[in-house]
Every structure is written in structure tokens, then in C-alpha cells.
Amino acid sequence: MRIRVLIVDDSPVIRRLLREALSKEADLEVIGAARDGREAVEMVRALRPDVVTLDIEMPVMDGLTALREIRRIAPRTRVIMFSTLTEKGARETIEALSLGAFDFVTKPKGSSLTQSLQRIKEELIPKIRAAMPRTPAPRLPAPPRPPVFKPPLVRPGVYAVVGIGISTGGPKALMEVIPRLPGTFPVPVLIVQHMPPMFTTQLARSLDRLSPLRVKEAQQGEPVQKGTVYIAPGDYHMEVRASGRTKHIHLHQGPPENGCRPAVDPLFRSLAETYGGAVVGVVMTGMGHDGREGARKIKEKGGLVIAQDEKTSTVFGMPRAVIEAGLADLVLPLAEIPSKLQEIFLMRRRSI
Incomplete structure (x- = not known):
């Protein structure tokens, strides 16, 4: 079963870049793209994506406001923030993570299309997969192994x-x-x-x-x-x-x-x-x-x-x-x- 992803960004370039990168992965499905936070909330309510990639700075409704709404209406949807590598972007990303965003990646900046796609492949796609881990197949119990170390002994007073x-x-x-x-x-x-x-x-x-x-x-x-x-x-x-x-x-x-x-x-x-x-x-x-x-x-x-x-x-x-x-x-x-x-x-x- 593929992971259903909603892209949210006010930049058509970023939306196109993300769609192109994610669509090449057999286990990912881009189910839509929103241009602002309000549109994102409406699409989350209608489509129930597994994962949302969410820009922070957007018109109509910003990413932090949209995140609060998404967490309220779809608490099981995982949200990955797409942030600029700036002091303001860092501050808002930390706030987003404290509000329950799953993780974040920084936007490609000043890179060629090939470099940008590679960065998304290396940084964003693994986090999307980590957000929705597959249920592992049952494994036969391994034979017991002797412990490498002695049983734990907590010793108050000796740690520094x-x-x-x-x-x-x-x-x-x-x-x-x-x-x-x-x-x-x-x-x-x-x-x-x-x-x-x-x-x-x-x-x-x-x-x-x-x-x-x-x-x-x-x-x-x-x-x-x-x-x-x-x-x-x-x-x-x-x-x-x-x-x-x-x-x-x-x-x-x-x-x-x-x-x-x-x-x-x-x-x-x-x-x-x-x-x-x-x-x-x-x-x-x-x-x-x-x-x-x-x-x-x-x-x-x-x-x-x-x-x-x-x-x-x-x-x-x-x-x-x-x-x-x-x-x-x-x-x-x-x-x-x-x-x-x-x-x-x-x-x-x-x-x-």
C-alpha cells in the first residue's frame, strides 16, 4: 500500500519539484497539491492524506496556523515542515515541532534542478517513509543469547x-x-x-x-x-x-x-x-x-x-x-x- 502525500507550498516551482521527486518512488503517491494553508486544511479534510509536506510562509493562512488545524481535524496525519534556512524559518520550525509536526527539511536554495531533486531524495523521502513505517512481517523468535553486559545496576551518587x-x-x-x-x-x-x-x-x-x-x-x-x-x-x-x-x-x-x-x-x-x-x-x-x-x-x-x-x-x-x-x-x-x-x-x- 502506497503512502499518500499532500504537497502544500505557495511556490509553483517547489510544488512541481516535489511532485516530480515523489512521483518517481513506487511506494509514494502524490494525491494533491495546495497553494496555501486554508486550501491545505480543506484538502486534508477531504482526502485524509498519510503525510503532508507543509510550507511555513504562505498567503491566506500560514503554515503554523494550518498545522494547528490539521492536527485538530486529522491527528493521525503526519506533517513534515518545509522550512527556509533562515533565523525566522528556524524559529518557526521549532514552534511547529513543539506543536506536533513530525519532522522538517530545509528547502533547496540556489541549487540546480538535479541537485534539488537529489536533496529531496536524500532528506525528505526517508522522512516520509519513517513517518509511515510498514508493519514488519512476523519473525520466528531468535534463540536466546547471553547478555553482553551484567544486569543493570543503578548506582545513585557515582554519576557526574x-x-x-x-x-x-x-x-x-x-x-x-x-x-x-x-x-x-x-x-x-x-x-x-x-x-x-x-x-x-x-x-x-x-x-x-x-x-x-x-x-x-x-x-x-x-x-x-x-x-x-x-x-x-x-x-x-x-x-x-x-x-x-x-x-x-x-x-x-x-x-x-x-x-x-x-x-x-x-x-x-x-x-x-x-x-x-x-x-x-x-x-x-x-x-x-x-x-x-x-x-x-x-x-x-x-x-x-x-x-x-x-x-x-x-x-x-x-x-x-x-x-x-x-x-x-x-x-x-x-x-x-x-x-x-x-x-x-x-x-x-x-x-x-
């Missing part, structure tokens, strides 16, 4: 840092976790969210407004301080390095890992190297398997790994990879992650 890796569905999930950590939370929190530049800046600002903790986009060389949440800037890997007893942020533009920059694995590896067994790694909603090998390093050093459960993940890719590799000590629904982190650090005795 939290690392979070997250992707699709991340902004909304983070807004349900970070603001619920108290201002007295005694360790630093470092987050890799797969996002381009400007978008990570806006995410940090949004979380900072909502949170008792200070939330900021990380800067090269700054010291890592307790009670602060650091978000990796778009297009930079983020690591933590030690100089004597001081730990500081190291940003670099090494090759993408798992197709991402920033990526979760470099952060988790650096935390394991710098903090040893005092790391709590949290792998949350997202496509792919970024974070799995970094979680392995955390486990090898004696740290703790938490994975978000399938039911509350927008996309159960990254957590699934960690769980199936036998690396997750705890598998928790989204709502229980902040309370578990508070429980873990409630009796904390060691300082950074």
Missing part, C-alpha cells in the same frame, strides 16, 4: 554527567524532559539533536525559556559546568575533553558519522573517555542507529544507558538499535525519563 542523543521527534520530546529537571540538578547535561545551524540555536533558546536550568548552544573551549544544558551546534560534532581537573567543550567539523554532524557517537565516546564510568547516556526518539556505538563505549566503562521506549518514540530507530544490541540498562517511557534522572542524581556524592 548526562549525555542525550536524539533526532526525529526530538524538540517536542526534549520540551517534556529538560524543563522538568530542577534548577538544582547537580550535573551538566550535553545534548546532540540532529539539526542544521540556526535551528540548534533556536532550540536552545526555546528550551532555556521553558527550563529552570540554563540551556545554551555550546561554544568552543567553554568549561563544562553543573546545572547547565549544552546543545551541540548544527554542523559541528561536540565532545568533552579534560585539561587537568577542568572539563571543556570541544567542537569540530570532522567527517559526519552515521550520516550526521553533529552525531551522538562522538559525544558519547568522549564522555566515556573523560568521565569513565560516571556517565548516564540517554538515547531517545530518532531514525537510524546513531548513539549505539557510543552507548557501547559508555557501557564498557561502567556507565548507565537509558533508552526511550517504542510507544512514546516518534521514530523507534535509535533507541531500538541500543536495545537490540543489549546496551540499554533501562527502557523508559518519555514521561519517566526526567524523574528517573532526578532519582539517579538525588544522592549524588561526586563533583565534576
Whole structure:
């Protein structure tokens, strides 16, 4: 069964580009194209698409207003925002994600037709497919394998840092976790969210407004301080390095890992190297398997790994990879992650 897609954009060029790219895929069906938000809402009500690609800046009714209406009348329809790579576009996209948009892609700009089509193929089409995953065929149960690591042992008082890796569905999930950590939370929190530049800046600002903790986009060389949440800037890997007893942020533009920059694995590896067994790694909603090998390093050093459960993940890719590799000590629904982190650090005795 094909995925039914509605295209919404006020630009005839973009509408034509999207239709051409999506129509080449055997499992996708473009069922219509709307020129503004009001027309989009009417078409969603009439056609009930599986997925909507939604522009933000449009006449008559803008994308954010249309998104609210679509979420109200068709809550099962997944919406992927089509955003400009600008500060305003980033700010509005973060708002859209907090309102329940599934994901976003940035519009091709200044590219040839061939390059634009390739970008859509590489970035948008996988997200459309992730929005409507196929039901897997039943598999015969695999023979039991011995666990790679010992049974989980949560040791309050020995951990010194939290690392979070997250992707699709991340902004909304983070807004349900970070603001619920108290201002007295005694360790630093470092987050890799797969996002381009400007978008990570806006995410940090949004979380900072909502949170008792200070939330900021990380800067090269700054010291890592307790009670602060650091978000990796778009297009930079983020690591933590030690100089004597001081730990500081190291940003670099090494090759993408798992197709991402920033990526979760470099952060988790650096935390394991710098903090040893005092790391709590949290792998949350997202496509792919970024974070799995970094979680392995955390486990090898004696740290703790938490994975978000399938039911509350927008996309159960990254957590699934960690769980199936036998690396997750705890598998928790989204709502229980902040309370578990508070429980873990409630009796904390060691300082950074």
C-alpha cells in the first residue's frame, strides 16, 4: 500500500519539484497539491492524506496556523515542515515541532534542478517513509543469547554527567524532559539533536525559556559546568575533553558519522573517555542507529544507558538499535525519563 502525500507550498516551482521527486518512488503517491494553508486544511479534510509536506510562509493562512488545524481535524496525519534556512524559518520550525509536526527539511536554495531533486531524495523521502513505517512481517523468535553486559545496576551518587542523543521527534520530546529537571540538578547535561545551524540555536533558546536550568548552544573551549544544558551546534560534532581537573567543550567539523554532524557517537565516546564510568547516556526518539556505538563505549566503562521506549518514540530507530544490541540498562517511557534522572542524581556524592 502506497503512502499518500499532500504537497502544500505557495511556490509553483517547489510544488512541481516535489511532485516530480515523489512521483518517481513506487511506494509514494502524490494525491494533491495546495497553494496555501486554508486550501491545505480543506484538502486534508477531504482526502485524509498519510503525510503532508507543509510550507511555513504562505498567503491566506500560514503554515503554523494550518498545522494547528490539521492536527485538530486529522491527528493521525503526519506533517513534515518545509522550512527556509533562515533565523525566522528556524524559529518557526521549532514552534511547529513543539506543536506536533513530525519532522522538517530545509528547502533547496540556489541549487540546480538535479541537485534539488537529489536533496529531496536524500532528506525528505526517508522522512516520509519513517513517518509511515510498514508493519514488519512476523519473525520466528531468535534463540536466546547471553547478555553482553551484567544486569543493570543503578548506582545513585557515582554519576557526574548526562549525555542525550536524539533526532526525529526530538524538540517536542526534549520540551517534556529538560524543563522538568530542577534548577538544582547537580550535573551538566550535553545534548546532540540532529539539526542544521540556526535551528540548534533556536532550540536552545526555546528550551532555556521553558527550563529552570540554563540551556545554551555550546561554544568552543567553554568549561563544562553543573546545572547547565549544552546543545551541540548544527554542523559541528561536540565532545568533552579534560585539561587537568577542568572539563571543556570541544567542537569540530570532522567527517559526519552515521550520516550526521553533529552525531551522538562522538559525544558519547568522549564522555566515556573523560568521565569513565560516571556517565548516564540517554538515547531517545530518532531514525537510524546513531548513539549505539557510543552507548557501547559508555557501557564498557561502567556507565548507565537509558533508552526511550517504542510507544512514546516518534521514530523507534535509535533507541531500538541500543536495545537490540543489549546496551540499554533501562527502557523508559518519555514521561519517566526526567524523574528517573532526578532519582539517579538525588544522592549524588561526586563533583565534576
